[in-house]
Amino acid sequence: MTVTSAPRDRLLQTAAALFYREGINGVGVDRVLSEAGVTRATMYRHFPGKEALVVAYLEQEDAHLRDLFAAAAQAAPDAGPRDLLALVIDGVADDATRHHTRGCPFINASAEFPDARGEVRAVVRRHRDWFRSTLAALAEAAGVEDPQATAAALVLLRDAMLVGAYLDGAEVAADFRRTARAAVGLD
Incomplete structure (x- = not known):
């Protein structure tokens, strides 16, 4: 159970x-x-060390993306699976131009924590597994021919868009939208 408090937050x-x-x-x-204006004792009350703080940061990033998927469903409660998939693609593209302008936080963290058995990489793996399986479920519901391959392609496209948006700017999101929509047969 996570204890929440103003200093922790x-x-x-x-x-x-x-x-x-x-x-x-x-x-x-x-x-x-x-910069947070808290003491070391306060940090250790909530996080046993920096790595635990990093894990909490990545879990927060994961929750943000899950919320993005939920918001797409709530924005159009009567949307069919194909429309929902289009809304998710648009939400992911929007996220890259508004919130994640310096690349993917999971890829960035993985580069800094190369031990694949460590807790940071475990959070990254759980996030990517959830992302891929959720996209596959959406693709399957939308009647896409090979939902697993489509989900894998969308994951790669998102990774590329996040890196591209950082290096080349927000216009990469339009390329992502177009390519992702084509990958799932929406255009």
């Missing part, structure tokens, strides 16, 4: 912003504490 939000903007290993705990 402030610490996590500060860490998330710094980790995403400057890199996890480029930001020390002292800086996070200073």
Whole structure:
């Protein structure tokens, strides 16, 4: 069970912003504490160490994407599976231009935590497994011929879009939309 408190939330939000903007290993705990305005004792009350804070940051990122999927379904409760898939594609593209302008937080974290058996990489794996399986379920419901291959293609396209948006700018989102819609047979 996660204990929530204003200092914990402030610490996590500060860490998330710094980790995403400057890199996890480029930001020390002292800086996070200073900018969050919390003590070391407060941090250790909520997180046993920096890696636990990184895990919480990535879990928050995962929740953000899950919320994006839920919002697509809520925005159009009567939408059919093909329309819902189109809404998800649009939401993912929008996310890359509004919230994730410095690449994928999961790819970035994986680059900084190369041990595939570590807890950080376990969170990344759970996120990617959920993302892929959710896309496959949507593709299957939409009647796509090979939902697993389609989901794998969409994951790769999202990865490429997030990197491309960071390197080349927001216009990459339009390329993602067009290519993703073609991959699922929406255009």
